[in-house]
Every structure is written in structure tokens, then in C-alpha cells.
Amino acid sequence: MKDSRRNFIKKTTVAGLLTFIPGKNLFANFNIINRNTDKMKLTFKPYTLELKHVFTIATNSRKTTPVMLTKIEYDNFVGYGEASMPPYLGESHETAGKFLSKVDLSNFKDPFDMENILAYVDSIESGNPAAKASIDIALHDLIGKILKAPLYKIWGYDKTKAPFTSYTIGIDTAEVVKQKVREADEYKIIKVKLGRENDKEMIETIRSVTDKPITIDANQGWTDKEKALDMIYWLKERGIKFIEQAMPKQNIDDNAWLTERSPLPTFGDESVQRLPDVIKAHGVYSGINIKLMKCTGLREANKMLNLARSLGMQVMMGCMTETSCAISAASQIAPMVDWADLDGALLIRNDPFEGTKVIDGKVTLTDASGIGLTKVDKNVI
Amino acid sequence: MKDSRRNFIKKTTVAGLLTFIPGKNLFANFNIINRNTDKMKLTFKPYTLELKHVFTIATNSRKTTPVMLTKIEYDNFVGYGEASMPPYLGESHETAGKFLSKVDLSNFKDPFDMENILAYVDSIESGNPAAKASIDIALHDLIGKILKAPLYKIWGYDKTKAPFTSYTIGIDTAEVVKQKVREADEYKIIKVKLGRENDKEMIETIRSVTDKPITIDANQGWTDKEKALDMIYWLKERGIKFIEQAMPKQNIDDNAWLTERSPLPTFGDESVQRLPDVIKAHGVYSGINIKLMKCTGLREANKMLNLARSLGMQVMMGCMTETSCAISAASQIAPMVDWADLDGALLIRNDPFEGTKVIDGKVTLTDASGIGLTKVDKNVI
Numbered sequence: 001m002k003d004s005r006r007n008f009i010k011k012t013t014v015a016g017l018l019t020f021i022p023g024k025n026l027f028a029n030f031n032i033i034n035r036n037t038d039k040m041k042l043t044f045k046p047y048t049l050e051l052k053h054v055f056t057i058a059t060n061s062r063k064t065t066p067v068m069l070t071k072i073e074y075d076n077f078v079g080y081g082e083a084s085m086p087p088y089l090g091e092s093h094e095t096a097g098k099f100l101s102k103v104d105l106s107n108f109k110d111p112f113d114m115e116n117i118l119a120y121v122d123s124i125e126s127g128n129p130a131a132k133a134s135i136d137i138a139l140h141d142l143i144g145k146i147l148k149a150p151l152y153k154i155w156g157y158d159k160t161k162a163p164f165t166s167y168t169i170g171i172d173t174a175e176v177v178k179q180k181v182r183e184a185d186e187y188k189i190i191k192v193k194l195g196r197e198n199d200k201e202m203i204e205t206i207r208s209v210t211d212k213p214i215t216i217d218a219n220q221g222w223t224d225k226e227k228a229l230d231m232i233y234w235l236k237e238r239g240i241k242f243i244e245q246a247m248p249k250q251n252i253d254d255n256a257w258l259t260e261r262s263p264l265p266t267f268g269d270e271s272v273q274r275l276p277d278v279i280k281a282h283g284v285y286s287g288i289n290i291k292l293m294k295c296t297g298l299r300e301a302n303k304m305l306n307l308a309r310s311l312g313m314q315v316m317m318g319c320m321t322e323t324s325c326a327i328s329a330a331s332q333i334a335p336m337v338d339w340a341d342l343d344g345a346l347l348i349r350n351d352p353f354e355g356t357k358v359i360d361g362k363v364t365l366t367d368a369s370g371i372g373l374t375k376v377d378k379n380v381i
Numbered sequence: 382m383k384d385s386r387r388n389f390i391k392k393t394t395v396a397g398l399l400t401f402i403p404g405k406n407l408f409a410n411f412n413i414i415n416r417n418t419d420k421m422k423l424t425f426k427p428y429t430l431e432l433k434h435v436f437t438i439a440t441n442s443r444k445t446t447p448v449m450l451t452k453i454e455y456d457n458f459v460g461y462g463e464a465s466m467p468p469y470l471g472e473s474h475e476t477a478g479k480f481l482s483k484v485d486l487s488n489f490k491d492p493f494d495m496e497n498i499l500a501y502v503d504s505i506e507s508g509n510p511a512a513k514a515s516i517d518i519a520l521h522d523l524i525g526k527i528l529k530a531p532l533y534k535i536w537g538y539d540k541t542k543a544p545f546t547s548y549t550i551g552i553d554t555a556e557v558v559k560q561k562v563r564e565a566d567e568y569k570i571i572k573v574k575l576g577r578e579n580d581k582e583m584i585e586t587i588r589s590v591t592d593k594p595i596t597i598d599a600n601q602g603w604t605d606k607e608k609a610l611d612m613i614y615w616l617k618e619r620g621i622k623f624i625e626q627a628m629p630k631q632n633i634d635d636n637a638w639l640t641e642r643s644p645l646p647t648f649g650d651e652s653v654q655r656l657p658d659v660i661k662a663h664g665v666y667s668g669i670n671i672k673l674m675k676c677t678g679l680r681e682a683n684k685m686l687n688l689a690r691s692l693g694m695q696v697m698m699g700c701m702t703e704t705s706c707a708i709s710a711a712s713q714i715a716p717m718v719d720w721a722d723l724d725g726a727l728l729i730r731n732d733p734f735e736g737t738k739v740i741d742g743k744v745t746l747t748d749a750s751g752i753g754l755t756k757v758d759k760n761v762i
Contacts (some may be wrong), residue, residue, distance in 0.1 A: 112530075112534045112535075112537060113537070113539055114537025115537045115538055115539060115716075115717070116539050118537075143535075143537075147528045147529075147530060147535070148528075149493075149528060153493045154493075154524075154528070154535060156493060156494070156495025156496045156499075156524075156680065157496055158494055158496060158497050275691060276691070278691065279691060279692070299537065303687045303691070306684050306687050306688065307687065307688060307691045310656060310657070310659070310660060310684070310688045311660070335496075336496070
């Protein structure tokens, strides 16, 4: 996938010519220049999301999330992408910048060559799933724009079937939790991060102000399977719908034991990163949580969706705190999932994009091409 | 999926109006009329393929294949489809005509609503996979034409990766077999139908005139697993590449036993009709043979491909004797398979379409939109 030395010299020469002679149309008949202008151009820029609330889960607290915004330009079209990188997952502005610097799209004829491009991107280095997703999302946005159709439509999905999204309430004091639940009036489903000593107290606090359906993300916080099962029975009586990642991901037998006995569906999240993990999750969880930032993007997400369905598993679509770019991308698949947890853009103050919105709690896709995005902050990338 | 009585009355009224007032543009601002003219229109017409050679497999011989050609018209675009129905599979002009008469697309807003449309078509009645495929193919052709792009491109596949197709030699006398092999000069891989007493003789006859790679389709013709295994060892020494459906499909344990020991990959064909069969084939065969006429079309075929890949299985794309319509459709997925057996249109005299061709043995897709078809016989549908 590396340029040959000869191609490198050709390109350098052209770049040189263009520096000296701004009227590049003069060269329109030169193959060498046509070829160069036909290339895809990748740009990336770090950005920092400011969260509306300090965000606390079982393992940490924070007030910002680093993201890398990307764009791929081709033939007067621009596709946008994003890597959202909560620090505990190991990616950062630095790792994403390093990875994206290695991505050379000049060997591919056009953005439609997606199976090859994404196999190449995946092969550059292991890991880096969010950085990889930022390429996948930008490519998908680009091809949708060239085809002049939103992706959900290209894929044959019915956007009216996108589910209500849950709205996440972080771990906090009873007063703050109540306040957050009241603020979440528009949302039909509350997602609660559990996995601490005060789990029952959290639920009782929330139940004191709302009777909405609740979903639970334990973030691997429960370690005793018998206690976990008791807790799930207790939760079921309080209108909880399902439990995400109840126990540590490495405790496969315990998770399978729990799923077999659980009166509520269980979902694997930390356990299920990429496509091969779906097979491994079969028999261990009732369903999987697909997140673009774990699975390298939309192409693999669609494959995971289909695989999970074939295995008779439920599917939820999740997210990190991210801009409307990654949320709009994920929402293209939302019509096909059982549960959506796509509140990521609602939790930030400085969203530079507009796209899929949550309207009356429902994931509501636009009809704009690609991932359906409008750039609000013109200078962001 | 049924019209409400109220909608039925509305539509009847509009049809009445249009009969009396031909200048329908007068009504352009009336939603009710726009809605009606926006409907998809399905047409179907029986056609009979004339085979170049009498075609003999383990279970029967024949000289023709009944097919049903379809078209779906929408907004000045036309998509073409086909159901090919070799008689031993149970569908016919009559069954397909009956089934297609029940298909009412008037409740769907446009052809992009594919997940819903195909779920509805599948729900009308069980069975009828070829008739169902004739809708799926026409819809895919239609959306490709609206998007102005070939399907392989929309799906991100690289058409240059489409494999060589095998060319099938039916069971016949030694002289005719030799003659057929000589006629097949252009093709790089020979597929041989075995499953009779004279299997070794067939292979020796072919090997007397060519040393090309050979693939075997036993069509469930071998019944003793030990003998089958001996035969596969014998075949491996003679440059055979894989064995398709060695033993009867209901003998799951025998097929699994054989696959575990076979020095060549085994493929399930009769065993693998639709998506749920792929899971069942895992551990029983090394790979699956996907045919549009078994699996109800391209949408399910792509899901089967992804599922088989996730399970680490090989994939071949097969066909019936069919026109360039169904072959061009199947070829859109060919870039992603290990083996192609897409010689169906080469075996007939009266192909009313042109599309994907076999050039120097290779499945060669056109760059035309949709499934890449040109209608040669203008009156055929």
C-alpha cells in the first residue's frame, strides 16, 4: 500500500508546479495532474468536548472528552468524521494524530472502494478503533453525499423505526440525580450507571421522581454473580428493562451463568468491541452494545448487527460523549436496533455540528445526504 | 400491511379522477394525487430458457428452464428481476404467477424502503424463494438506477476482485464430455456434476483433455461416508479444488464427519437455502454455496456472506440456468466470494439481456447502474 518511489517523485513534482503556477486549470489535460486532483484528501484536527455535567461512571469522573475531527475531500464533496476518545479507553489526540498521519489514501481510486480502503486502514496498526472510525464515518458521509442520499436510505432502513434513546444519569448525590432526572423530562428512557455500593439508593432516588423505564449499565461493577442475580430480580420489580455489562468482561462463565438465569436481558458492552466478539458473546449475553468508537465504524457495525440478528441476539446502539457527527453516523443504523443509547451529543456544550436530533425522546434522522450533517461552526475543520 | 378501508376509497377516487381528466399536472398540488403517481408498479411475465445442451445432473435431465421475468417501475426508472425455476425445486410459472399476483407494493413509500418491503414480501407466504428473489433483484436494480451507481460500488466492493467462474460439464457420454470440455476453452475452472457410478470415469475422461482446476458438485449423490472420503482423497490427487454437497443434506452427522476428515474443502448447497441455514452449516461444511434463487435475493445473500465470513467459512456464489439478469445481480456480490459458479447465462440460447459477462473466464461486471443490465430483446418484458 506504500507509494512507489516513482509515484512519490511524481506527486512532489506536481505539488511543486502548483506552488509556482496558481492557475492549475492550465494543466487540466495532463494526466499526472488529473490523477492528483482525483485523490481523496484526508484532514484531521483535534477538538475538546466540554461536558455539561461532570461525568462519573464506576471507574472515573471527568469534565471534557478529547475528539479528533476528520474530513475527506474528493471531487468537490466533503465527508466528515470523528473519533471520540474517553481517556480510559486508551486513545488520545496524540495516538489518533499519529495513526491518522500514517493513513495514505492516494492508492485508492475513489471513496467507493470501501472494502479495500477500510481493510487497509485496519491493517496499518492494531487498536486505534476510534481513529479508524473517524475514517470510516468520513468515507460513508462522502459516498452518501456523492450518491445524494442519506445512508439509512441507501441501506434500505426505515428511519421512522429509530427507537427512543435513553438518557444517561451519572453517579452523583441524591439531590443532583433528582435534578438531572427532572431535566431529562423530554426523554422516555433513563439509563443509570450502577456498579457501586449505593446502587439501590440510586434507583430509589430516581423512582422517587419518575416512573419511566430505566436501563442499567453496571460497567463491570458487580463481581459476585449470586448478588448480581438478586440485584437483577430486585431491579426487575422496579421497571428496569435490561442490564448492560453486569460483571467484569473476563468473567465469561459468570456472565453466561447470570444471563441464563436473569429475568432481564443482559447486554455485553466492554466485552464486545469488534465483529469477532459477537460470536464470543453468543451464549454469554442476550444482546450486544455496538459503538462506532469500539468497532471501527459503520461498515463493521452493520456486519455486527447482522451477525447478532442471525444469532438471535438483541442489539443496542451506544455512543461515547461525541458531537452530532458521530451520533448522526450511528443513528443511520438505529432503525434496525432494539435499543438506542445515543445521547452523546446532548451531554456536550460545544457541538460544532447539527444532524440527527432527539425529538420528544426519539432518535430523529434528517433527510440530508450521507450521515445527514450540517456544520454549524464553519472553522472547526 | 393491508390498506385501510379509508385509503382504499381514496385511491379508488383518484384512479377515477385520472381516468376522466388526463391533464394530471393540474393536480400537482394535491397530495392525494402525488401519492398515487409515486407508487411502484410491478409487472411479471413468464419466459422459457432454451438450454444449449441437454442438462443432466444426478437426479434428472432437461432441455429448458422456466423463468419469470419481473420489472418494477417507479418515477421513470425501471428495475428488472428474474425468478429461475428448475422444475425439481418446486417452483413454476404457475406458482410464481400466483405468488407475484399477491404482492402489493402500494403501501410502501418508495423502493428504498427495502427492509420493510422484503419483510412484507417474505411474509406473504412461505417458500417461493425464486419468486421472492425476482422482487428483490428488481428493487435493487431500481435503487441502483435511481442512485446512478452499480450495486457493487454502493456496497463498497471492488469489482476487479470478482473471481473466475467455473463452467459446468453435465453428466454425459465420454465423447460428449470431451467435446464440452474442449468448447469450454475460455474458462479457467471446470465444474463437474458427479454422484453416479461412473464418477471416476468422468474425471479421467476430463483429465484426458485438460489439466485445468476442477470443482465437484456431487448433488447429494454419495451415500457412504467412508467411500466418499476415499473418493475425495482420489480426487485431490487429480487436482480437484473442492466438493459441493457430497452427501444427502439430511445426513448432517455424515457430512460433518466427512468435512472433519476431508483433505479438500466441502460446501453445502442443497443444505443451505437461507440465512438461518448458515449457522446450521457451521461445523458441517467448510463453506456455503449462496444462490439468489434459494435465498430470496441479494439482500439476504449479503447477510449470508457476512455471516459465513464471521463464522470463518468459505463462500461460493452459484446460480441456476438463468438470464444475464439474475447472473448480473449475483455478480454484484462476486467480488467478495472465494469461488464463483456463475455460468448460468452461458448455457442458454435465448438470453434477452446483456450485463455481466465472462471474459477470459473471469466474472466481469459492467459499470452500468443497478445490476448493470441492458435489455436486448425490447419486448421480453
